[in-house]
Amino acid sequence: MVYDPLLLALLAFLGLIAGWINTLAGGGSNLTLPMLMVLGLPPDVANGTNRVGVILQGVVAVRGFHHYGKLDTPSIASILVPSMTGGGVGALIAALVPNVALKPLLLGTVLTMSAVILLRPGFIAPPPGTPVKSVNDSRLAWWGVFAAGIYGGFVQAGVGFILLAALAGGLRYDLVRANALKMVCTLAVTSVSLVIFIWFDQVAWIPGLILALGTMLGSYLSVRFAISVQQSTIKWFLFAMTLVSCAAAVLF
Template sequence: MEYDPFLLVILTLTGLVAGWINTLAGGGSNLTLPMLMLLGLPPDVANGTNRVGVFLQGAVAVRGFHHYGRLDTQSITSILVPTLSGGAIGAVVAAVMPNVALKPLLLGTILTMSFIILVRPGFIAPPEGTPVRKVSESRGAWLGLFVAGVYGGFVQAGVGFILLAALSGGLRYDLVRANALKMVCTLSFTSVSLAVFIWFDQIRWLPGLILAVGTMAGSYLSVKFAIRASQNTVKWFLFAMTLVACAAALFF
Protein backbone atom coordinates (compact mmCIF):
# COMPACT_ATOMS: atom_id res chain seq x y z
CA MET A 1 0.00 0.00 0.00
CA GLU A 2 1.32 3.45 -0.94
CA TYR A 3 0.97 6.40 1.42
CA ASP A 4 0.92 10.12 0.65
CA PRO A 5 4.22 11.55 2.02
CA PHE A 6 2.50 14.80 3.01
CA LEU A 7 -0.09 12.92 5.06
CA LEU A 8 2.70 10.97 6.77
CA VAL A 9 4.27 14.26 7.86
CA ILE A 10 0.90 15.43 9.19
CA LEU A 11 0.57 12.08 10.96
CA THR A 12 3.87 12.71 12.77
CA LEU A 13 2.72 16.17 13.89
CA THR A 14 -0.63 14.76 14.98
CA GLY A 15 1.26 12.15 16.99
CA LEU A 16 3.30 14.89 18.66
CA VAL A 17 0.13 16.61 19.87
CA ALA A 18 -1.50 13.32 20.88
CA GLY A 19 1.58 12.20 22.80
CA TRP A 20 1.55 15.43 24.79
CA ILE A 21 -2.18 15.15 25.51
CA ASN A 22 -2.11 11.46 26.46
CA THR A 23 0.75 11.92 28.91
CA LEU A 24 -0.93 14.71 30.90
CA ALA A 25 -4.61 13.89 30.36
CA GLY A 26 -6.14 11.52 27.81
CA GLY A 27 -8.09 11.37 24.56
CA GLY A 28 -5.20 11.77 22.11
CA SER A 29 -6.43 8.79 20.10
CA ASN A 30 -9.42 10.90 19.08
CA LEU A 31 -6.90 12.79 16.92
CA THR A 32 -4.70 9.96 15.67
CA LEU A 33 -7.39 7.44 14.71
CA PRO A 34 -9.11 9.76 12.16
CA MET A 35 -5.66 10.63 10.75
CA LEU A 36 -4.81 6.96 10.26
CA MET A 37 -8.14 6.36 8.54
CA LEU A 38 -7.44 9.36 6.32
CA LEU A 39 -4.39 7.41 5.09
CA GLY A 40 -6.80 4.74 3.89
CA LEU A 41 -6.62 2.27 6.77
CA PRO A 42 -9.89 0.53 7.70
CA PRO A 43 -11.10 1.25 11.27
CA ASP A 44 -9.94 -2.05 12.77
CA VAL A 45 -6.47 -1.75 11.24
CA ALA A 46 -6.27 1.93 12.24
CA ASN A 47 -7.15 0.90 15.79
CA GLY A 48 -4.37 -1.70 15.83
CA THR A 49 -1.83 0.57 14.15
CA ASN A 50 -2.58 3.34 16.64
CA ARG A 51 -1.46 1.09 19.52
CA VAL A 52 2.13 1.19 18.21
CA GLY A 53 2.29 4.92 18.99
CA VAL A 54 0.43 4.49 22.29
CA PHE A 55 2.80 1.74 23.43
CA LEU A 56 6.02 3.59 22.59
CA GLN A 57 4.77 6.90 24.01
CA GLY A 58 3.93 5.03 27.23
CA ALA A 59 7.44 3.60 27.43
CA VAL A 60 8.96 7.08 27.00
CA ALA A 61 6.62 8.62 29.59
CA VAL A 62 7.22 5.92 32.23
CA ARG A 63 11.00 6.19 31.77
CA GLY A 64 10.79 9.99 31.99
CA PHE A 65 8.70 10.10 35.15
CA HIS A 66 10.95 7.47 36.75
CA HIS A 67 14.04 9.49 35.83
CA TYR A 68 12.65 12.54 37.65
CA GLY A 69 11.66 10.51 40.70
CA ARG A 70 7.91 10.92 40.22
CA LEU A 71 6.99 7.26 39.72
CA ASP A 72 5.86 5.37 42.84
CA THR A 73 7.36 2.02 41.86
CA GLN A 74 6.37 0.32 45.13
CA SER A 75 2.64 0.69 44.34
CA ILE A 76 2.73 -0.51 40.74
CA THR A 77 1.86 -4.15 41.44
CA SER A 78 -1.09 -3.37 43.73
CA ILE A 79 -2.44 -0.87 41.18
CA LEU A 80 -2.06 -3.20 38.19
CA VAL A 81 -3.95 -6.09 39.84
CA PRO A 82 -7.43 -4.44 39.66
CA THR A 83 -6.76 -2.62 36.38
CA LEU A 84 -5.59 -5.69 34.46
CA SER A 85 -8.34 -7.84 36.01
CA GLY A 86 -10.89 -5.33 34.80
CA GLY A 87 -9.17 -5.14 31.42
CA ALA A 88 -9.70 -8.85 30.81
CA ILE A 89 -13.41 -8.49 31.57
CA GLY A 90 -13.66 -5.36 29.44
CA ALA A 91 -12.29 -7.20 26.43
CA VAL A 92 -15.04 -9.82 26.80
CA VAL A 93 -17.70 -7.12 27.24
CA ALA A 94 -16.48 -5.44 24.04
CA ALA A 95 -17.19 -8.63 22.14
CA VAL A 96 -20.87 -8.73 23.13
CA MET A 97 -21.89 -5.07 23.64
CA PRO A 98 -23.17 -3.16 20.58
CA ASN A 99 -20.91 -0.43 19.21
CA VAL A 100 -23.65 2.21 19.61
CA ALA A 101 -22.90 2.16 23.37
CA LEU A 102 -19.32 3.37 22.92
CA LYS A 103 -19.86 7.08 22.24
CA PRO A 104 -22.39 7.70 25.07
CA LEU A 105 -20.07 5.86 27.48
CA LEU A 106 -17.07 7.93 26.41
CA LEU A 107 -18.93 11.25 26.55
CA GLY A 108 -20.47 10.45 29.92
CA THR A 109 -17.06 9.64 31.37
CA ILE A 110 -15.39 12.81 30.10
CA LEU A 111 -18.26 15.12 31.07
CA THR A 112 -18.27 13.68 34.59
CA MET A 113 -14.54 14.42 34.86
CA SER A 114 -15.12 18.02 33.70
CA PHE A 115 -17.89 18.48 36.28
CA ILE A 116 -15.70 17.14 39.11
CA ILE A 117 -12.83 19.48 38.22
CA LEU A 118 -15.15 22.50 38.29
CA VAL A 119 -17.19 21.61 41.38
CA ARG A 120 -14.63 19.75 43.50
CA PRO A 121 -11.13 20.67 42.24
CA GLY A 122 -9.56 19.32 45.45
CA PHE A 123 -10.82 15.84 44.57
CA ILE A 124 -8.88 15.53 41.35
CA ALA A 125 -5.94 17.73 42.46
CA PRO A 126 -5.20 17.02 46.14
CA PRO A 127 -3.54 19.85 48.11
CA GLU A 128 0.21 19.59 48.59
CA GLY A 129 1.11 17.33 51.49
CA THR A 130 -2.02 15.16 51.24
CA PRO A 131 -1.05 11.63 52.39
CA VAL A 132 -1.27 8.94 49.72
CA ARG A 133 -3.51 5.94 50.38
CA LYS A 134 -2.64 2.35 49.60
CA VAL A 135 -4.94 0.41 47.29
CA SER A 136 -5.66 -2.01 50.14
CA GLU A 137 -6.86 0.91 52.30
CA SER A 138 -9.48 2.21 49.89
CA ARG A 139 -12.23 0.02 48.46
CA GLY A 140 -13.39 2.96 46.37
CA ALA A 141 -9.97 3.33 44.76
CA TRP A 142 -9.75 -0.43 44.09
CA LEU A 143 -13.18 -0.31 42.46
CA GLY A 144 -12.22 2.79 40.46
CA LEU A 145 -9.09 1.09 39.14
CA PHE A 146 -11.10 -2.02 38.30
CA VAL A 147 -13.69 0.08 36.41
CA ALA A 148 -10.85 1.85 34.61
CA GLY A 149 -9.54 -1.56 33.61
CA VAL A 150 -12.93 -2.68 32.32
CA TYR A 151 -13.27 0.54 30.34
CA GLY A 152 -9.69 0.31 29.05
CA GLY A 153 -10.19 -3.26 27.89
CA PHE A 154 -13.50 -2.25 26.35
CA VAL A 155 -12.64 0.87 24.38
CA GLN A 156 -9.35 2.49 25.65
CA ALA A 157 -10.07 5.99 24.24
CA GLY A 158 -10.43 8.31 27.22
CA VAL A 159 -9.35 5.71 29.79
CA GLY A 160 -6.73 8.15 31.08
CA PHE A 161 -9.49 10.31 32.58
CA ILE A 162 -10.88 7.39 34.61
CA LEU A 163 -7.41 6.35 35.76
CA LEU A 164 -6.67 9.89 36.95
CA ALA A 165 -9.95 9.98 38.86
CA ALA A 166 -9.01 6.74 40.64
CA LEU A 167 -5.36 7.64 41.26
CA SER A 168 -5.81 11.29 42.24
CA GLY A 169 -9.31 11.14 43.66
CA GLY A 170 -9.16 7.70 45.26
CA LEU A 171 -5.50 7.26 46.23
CA ARG A 172 -4.79 11.03 46.59
CA TYR A 173 -1.73 11.21 44.37
CA ASP A 174 -0.84 14.64 43.04
CA LEU A 175 -1.51 14.95 39.32
CA VAL A 176 2.11 14.49 38.25
CA ARG A 177 2.59 11.21 40.14
CA ALA A 178 -0.92 10.12 39.16
CA ASN A 179 -0.04 10.67 35.50
CA ALA A 180 3.13 8.62 35.97
CA LEU A 181 1.14 5.66 37.33
CA LYS A 182 -1.55 6.21 34.71
CA MET A 183 1.06 5.72 32.00
CA VAL A 184 2.21 2.47 33.65
CA CYS A 185 -1.39 1.20 33.50
CA THR A 186 -1.79 2.34 29.90
CA LEU A 187 1.47 0.68 28.91
CA SER A 188 0.26 -2.57 30.50
CA PHE A 189 -3.12 -2.46 28.69
CA THR A 190 -1.48 -1.66 25.41
CA SER A 191 1.12 -4.43 25.67
CA VAL A 192 -1.68 -6.98 25.74
CA SER A 193 -3.79 -5.37 23.01
CA LEU A 194 -0.75 -4.83 20.78
CA ALA A 195 0.04 -8.54 20.93
CA VAL A 196 -3.54 -9.34 19.93
CA PHE A 197 -3.47 -6.94 16.98
CA ILE A 198 -0.13 -8.36 15.82
CA TRP A 199 -1.57 -11.88 15.99
CA PHE A 200 -4.54 -10.87 13.82
CA ASP A 201 -2.32 -8.90 11.39
CA GLN A 202 -4.17 -5.64 12.07
CA ILE A 203 -1.09 -3.40 12.22
CA ARG A 204 0.56 -1.48 9.38
CA TRP A 205 4.07 -0.88 10.63
CA LEU A 206 5.17 2.04 8.43
CA PRO A 207 2.43 4.49 9.52
CA GLY A 208 2.49 2.99 13.03
CA LEU A 209 6.19 3.71 13.53
CA ILE A 210 5.93 7.13 11.88
CA LEU A 211 3.09 7.96 14.26
CA ALA A 212 5.22 6.67 17.15
CA VAL A 213 8.00 9.13 16.30
CA GLY A 214 5.52 11.93 16.99
CA THR A 215 3.92 10.39 20.08
CA MET A 216 7.30 9.66 21.69
CA ALA A 217 8.47 13.24 21.08
CA GLY A 218 5.20 14.60 22.46
CA SER A 219 5.41 12.39 25.53
CA TYR A 220 9.03 13.36 26.17
CA LEU A 221 8.20 17.07 26.05
CA SER A 222 5.03 16.57 28.11
CA VAL A 223 6.95 14.91 30.97
CA LYS A 224 9.39 17.83 31.08
CA PHE A 225 6.46 20.25 31.18
CA ALA A 226 4.70 18.29 33.93
CA ILE A 227 7.80 18.26 36.14
CA ARG A 228 8.13 22.06 35.97
CA ALA A 229 4.44 23.04 35.97
CA SER A 230 2.38 23.74 39.07
CA GLN A 231 -0.38 21.39 40.21
CA ASN A 232 -2.91 24.07 39.32
CA THR A 233 -1.57 24.40 35.77
CA VAL A 234 -1.74 20.64 35.22
CA LYS A 235 -5.29 20.59 36.63
CA TRP A 236 -6.58 23.23 34.21
CA PHE A 237 -4.75 21.62 31.31
CA LEU A 238 -6.61 18.43 32.21
CA PHE A 239 -9.90 20.33 32.26
CA ALA A 240 -9.21 21.88 28.85
CA MET A 241 -8.42 18.45 27.42
CA THR A 242 -11.72 17.03 28.70
CA LEU A 243 -13.51 19.68 26.62
CA VAL A 244 -11.36 18.94 23.56
CA ALA A 245 -11.99 15.22 23.99
CA CYS A 246 -15.76 15.83 24.17
CA ALA A 247 -15.67 17.81 20.92
CA ALA A 248 -13.52 15.18 19.21
CA ALA A 249 -15.81 12.36 20.35
CA LEU A 250 -18.87 14.21 19.00
CA PHE A 251 -17.34 14.72 15.57
CA PHE A 252 -15.60 11.34 15.22
Protein backbone atom coordinates in the same frame (compact mmCIF):
# COMPACT_ATOMS: atom_id res chain seq x y z
CA MET B 1 -1.17 -0.91 0.99
CA VAL B 2 0.37 2.37 -0.32
CA TYR B 3 0.18 5.37 2.01
CA ASP B 4 0.30 9.07 1.10
CA PRO B 5 3.62 10.51 2.46
CA LEU B 6 1.97 13.82 3.37
CA LEU B 7 -0.70 12.03 5.38
CA LEU B 8 1.98 10.00 7.15
CA ALA B 9 3.81 13.22 8.04
CA LEU B 10 0.55 14.67 9.38
CA LEU B 11 0.03 11.46 11.37
CA ALA B 12 3.45 11.87 13.02
CA PHE B 13 2.67 15.51 13.86
CA LEU B 14 -0.69 14.62 15.37
CA GLY B 15 1.10 11.86 17.26
CA LEU B 16 3.38 14.48 18.83
CA ILE B 17 0.36 16.47 20.02
CA ALA B 18 -1.38 13.30 21.22
CA GLY B 19 1.72 12.19 23.13
CA TRP B 20 1.82 15.51 24.96
CA ILE B 21 -1.91 15.40 25.76
CA ASN B 22 -1.97 11.76 26.84
CA THR B 23 0.94 12.20 29.25
CA LEU B 24 -0.61 15.16 31.06
CA ALA B 25 -4.30 14.37 30.75
CA GLY B 26 -5.97 12.06 28.20
CA GLY B 27 -7.92 12.04 24.97
CA GLY B 28 -5.02 12.23 22.51
CA SER B 29 -6.38 9.26 20.62
CA ASN B 30 -9.30 11.44 19.56
CA LEU B 31 -6.78 12.99 17.17
CA THR B 32 -4.92 9.91 16.03
CA LEU B 33 -7.80 7.44 15.53
CA PRO B 34 -9.59 9.61 12.91
CA MET B 35 -6.26 10.25 11.18
CA LEU B 36 -5.55 6.53 10.94
CA MET B 37 -8.96 6.06 9.32
CA VAL B 38 -8.21 8.91 6.89
CA LEU B 39 -5.21 6.82 5.81
CA GLY B 40 -7.68 4.12 4.80
CA LEU B 41 -7.59 1.81 7.81
CA PRO B 42 -10.91 0.27 8.89
CA PRO B 43 -12.00 1.23 12.43
CA ASP B 44 -10.94 -2.04 14.06
CA VAL B 45 -7.46 -1.92 12.47
CA ALA B 46 -7.13 1.79 13.33
CA ASN B 47 -8.01 0.94 16.94
CA GLY B 48 -5.31 -1.75 17.07
CA THR B 49 -2.71 0.29 15.18
CA ASN B 50 -3.16 3.24 17.53
CA ARG B 51 -1.86 1.09 20.38
CA VAL B 52 1.63 0.99 18.82
CA GLY B 53 2.03 4.72 19.39
CA VAL B 54 0.45 4.54 22.83
CA ILE B 55 2.72 1.76 24.09
CA LEU B 56 5.96 3.45 22.98
CA GLN B 57 4.74 6.79 24.31
CA GLY B 58 4.14 5.03 27.62
CA VAL B 59 7.70 3.68 27.74
CA VAL B 60 9.11 7.19 27.27
CA ALA B 61 6.77 8.73 29.86
CA VAL B 62 7.39 6.12 32.54
CA ARG B 63 11.17 6.40 32.12
CA GLY B 64 10.91 10.19 32.28
CA PHE B 65 8.78 10.33 35.44
CA HIS B 66 11.04 7.75 37.09
CA HIS B 67 14.12 9.79 36.17
CA TYR B 68 12.68 12.84 37.93
CA GLY B 69 11.64 10.86 41.02
CA LYS B 70 7.91 11.24 40.42
CA LEU B 71 7.02 7.56 40.07
CA ASP B 72 5.77 5.69 43.16
CA THR B 73 7.44 2.40 42.25
CA PRO B 74 6.37 0.43 45.39
CA SER B 75 2.70 0.85 44.39
CA ILE B 76 3.11 -0.33 40.80
CA ALA B 77 2.61 -4.07 41.38
CA SER B 78 -0.72 -3.70 43.19
CA ILE B 79 -2.05 -1.25 40.61
CA LEU B 80 -1.03 -3.42 37.64
CA VAL B 81 -3.27 -6.32 38.69
CA PRO B 82 -6.64 -4.61 38.13
CA SER B 83 -5.44 -2.54 35.17
CA MET B 84 -3.99 -5.46 33.19
CA THR B 85 -6.93 -7.75 34.01
CA GLY B 86 -9.36 -5.11 32.83
CA GLY B 87 -7.25 -4.39 29.76
CA GLY B 88 -7.40 -7.98 28.60
CA VAL B 89 -11.17 -8.07 29.02
CA GLY B 90 -11.62 -4.78 27.15
CA ALA B 91 -9.35 -5.76 24.26
CA LEU B 92 -11.22 -9.02 23.73
CA ILE B 93 -14.49 -7.10 23.63
CA ALA B 94 -13.02 -4.65 21.10
CA ALA B 95 -11.67 -7.42 18.89
CA LEU B 96 -14.96 -9.31 18.78
CA VAL B 97 -17.69 -6.67 19.11
CA PRO B 98 -18.35 -3.50 17.03
CA ASN B 99 -17.55 -0.24 18.86
CA VAL B 100 -21.19 0.89 18.92
CA ALA B 101 -20.97 2.24 22.46
CA LEU B 102 -17.76 4.21 21.95
CA LYS B 103 -19.11 7.74 21.47
CA PRO B 104 -21.65 7.81 24.35
CA LEU B 105 -19.13 6.11 26.66
CA LEU B 106 -16.43 8.65 25.82
CA LEU B 107 -18.78 11.61 26.13
CA GLY B 108 -20.08 10.42 29.48
CA THR B 109 -16.55 9.95 30.80
CA VAL B 110 -15.17 13.36 29.83
CA LEU B 111 -18.31 15.28 30.80
CA THR B 112 -18.22 13.71 34.25
CA MET B 113 -14.54 14.61 34.61
CA SER B 114 -15.24 18.21 33.54
CA ALA B 115 -17.98 18.54 36.15
CA VAL B 116 -15.75 17.11 38.89
CA ILE B 117 -12.90 19.54 38.09
CA LEU B 118 -15.27 22.52 38.21
CA LEU B 119 -17.42 21.52 41.18
CA ARG B 120 -14.96 19.56 43.32
CA PRO B 121 -11.42 20.63 42.32
CA GLY B 122 -9.94 19.18 45.50
CA PHE B 123 -11.06 15.70 44.43
CA ILE B 124 -8.89 15.53 41.32
CA ALA B 125 -6.09 17.76 42.69
CA PRO B 126 -5.53 16.91 46.37
CA PRO B 127 -3.86 19.61 48.46
CA PRO B 128 -0.16 19.15 49.36
CA GLY B 129 0.42 16.74 52.22
CA THR B 130 -2.71 14.64 51.58
CA PRO B 131 -1.97 11.03 52.67
CA VAL B 132 -1.81 8.58 49.78
CA LYS B 133 -3.91 5.40 49.95
CA SER B 134 -3.03 1.94 48.69
CA VAL B 135 -5.17 0.37 45.99
CA ASN B 136 -5.36 -2.75 48.20
CA ASP B 137 -7.00 -0.66 50.95
CA SER B 138 -9.58 1.04 48.74
CA ARG B 139 -12.13 -1.24 47.06
CA LEU B 140 -13.56 1.71 45.13
CA ALA B 141 -10.13 2.65 43.73
CA TRP B 142 -9.42 -1.01 42.81
CA TRP B 143 -12.63 -1.24 40.80
CA GLY B 144 -11.96 2.18 39.31
CA VAL B 145 -8.59 1.05 37.97
CA PHE B 146 -10.16 -2.22 36.74
CA ALA B 147 -12.91 -0.28 34.91
CA ALA B 148 -10.27 2.00 33.40
CA GLY B 149 -8.43 -1.11 32.21
CA ILE B 150 -11.56 -2.44 30.48
CA TYR B 151 -12.17 0.92 28.84
CA GLY B 152 -8.51 1.27 27.82
CA GLY B 153 -8.45 -2.22 26.36
CA PHE B 154 -11.68 -1.54 24.50
CA VAL B 155 -10.64 1.83 23.04
CA GLN B 156 -7.77 4.09 24.10
CA ALA B 157 -9.48 7.48 23.73
CA GLY B 158 -10.22 9.04 27.11
CA VAL B 159 -8.80 6.30 29.34
CA GLY B 160 -6.46 8.80 30.99
CA PHE B 161 -9.43 10.63 32.49
CA ILE B 162 -10.72 7.49 34.19
CA LEU B 163 -7.26 6.57 35.49
CA LEU B 164 -6.69 10.05 36.89
CA ALA B 165 -10.06 9.90 38.65
CA ALA B 166 -9.02 6.61 40.27
CA LEU B 167 -5.43 7.60 41.10
CA ALA B 168 -5.81 11.27 42.06
CA GLY B 169 -9.40 11.08 43.26
CA GLY B 170 -9.47 7.60 44.77
CA LEU B 171 -5.88 7.17 45.98
CA ARG B 172 -5.16 10.90 46.56
CA TYR B 173 -1.98 11.24 44.52
CA ASP B 174 -1.03 14.73 43.36
CA LEU B 175 -1.52 15.18 39.62
CA VAL B 176 2.15 14.74 38.69
CA ARG B 177 2.50 11.42 40.52
CA ALA B 178 -0.99 10.38 39.39
CA ASN B 179 0.04 10.99 35.80
CA ALA B 180 3.20 8.93 36.34
CA LEU B 181 1.19 5.95 37.61
CA LYS B 182 -1.44 6.58 34.95
CA MET B 183 1.22 6.06 32.29
CA VAL B 184 2.33 2.81 33.97
CA CYS B 185 -1.27 1.57 33.86
CA THR B 186 -1.69 2.74 30.27
CA LEU B 187 1.51 0.94 29.28
CA ALA B 188 0.34 -2.26 31.00
CA VAL B 189 -3.16 -2.16 29.54
CA THR B 190 -1.87 -1.36 26.07
CA SER B 191 0.70 -4.17 26.19
CA VAL B 192 -2.04 -6.70 26.88
CA SER B 193 -4.43 -5.26 24.31
CA LEU B 194 -1.77 -4.94 21.59
CA VAL B 195 -0.99 -8.65 21.85
CA ILE B 196 -4.68 -9.41 21.34
CA PHE B 197 -5.00 -7.01 18.39
CA ILE B 198 -1.91 -8.57 16.78
CA TRP B 199 -3.43 -12.02 17.29
CA PHE B 200 -6.56 -10.89 15.41
CA ASP B 201 -4.40 -9.25 12.68
CA GLN B 202 -5.69 -5.77 13.47
CA VAL B 203 -2.40 -3.82 13.45
CA ALA B 204 -0.89 -1.94 10.46
CA TRP B 205 2.78 -1.59 11.39
CA ILE B 206 3.98 1.15 9.02
CA PRO B 207 1.52 3.86 10.16
CA GLY B 208 1.72 2.52 13.71
CA LEU B 209 5.48 3.03 13.96
CA ILE B 210 5.33 6.43 12.25
CA LEU B 211 2.66 7.47 14.73
CA ALA B 212 4.92 6.23 17.53
CA LEU B 213 7.73 8.56 16.48
CA GLY B 214 5.44 11.50 17.16
CA THR B 215 3.92 10.19 20.38
CA MET B 216 7.35 9.41 21.87
CA LEU B 217 8.62 12.94 21.25
CA GLY B 218 5.39 14.46 22.56
CA SER B 219 5.57 12.36 25.71
CA TYR B 220 9.20 13.29 26.33
CA LEU B 221 8.41 17.00 26.11
CA SER B 222 5.28 16.62 28.22
CA VAL B 223 7.13 14.98 31.13
CA ARG B 224 9.65 17.83 31.22
CA PHE B 225 6.76 20.30 31.27
CA ALA B 226 4.87 18.42 34.00
CA ILE B 227 7.71 18.45 36.51
CA SER B 228 8.34 22.18 36.04
CA VAL B 229 4.82 23.62 36.58
CA GLN B 230 2.39 23.87 39.48
CA GLN B 231 -0.36 21.29 40.01
CA SER B 232 -3.01 23.96 39.34
CA THR B 233 -1.62 24.41 35.82
CA ILE B 234 -1.95 20.69 35.14
CA LYS B 235 -5.47 20.70 36.60
CA TRP B 236 -6.69 23.40 34.22
CA PHE B 237 -4.88 21.78 31.31
CA LEU B 238 -6.76 18.59 32.22
CA PHE B 239 -10.04 20.53 32.25
CA ALA B 240 -9.30 22.04 28.82
CA MET B 241 -8.55 18.59 27.43
CA THR B 242 -11.89 17.24 28.67
CA LEU B 243 -13.64 19.96 26.64
CA VAL B 244 -11.51 19.20 23.57
CA SER B 245 -12.30 15.50 23.94
CA CYS B 246 -16.02 16.27 24.11
CA ALA B 247 -15.79 18.28 20.88
CA ALA B 248 -13.74 15.59 19.16
CA ALA B 249 -16.15 12.84 20.20
CA VAL B 250 -19.07 14.81 18.79
CA LEU B 251 -17.28 15.60 15.51
CA PHE B 252 -15.88 12.15 14.86
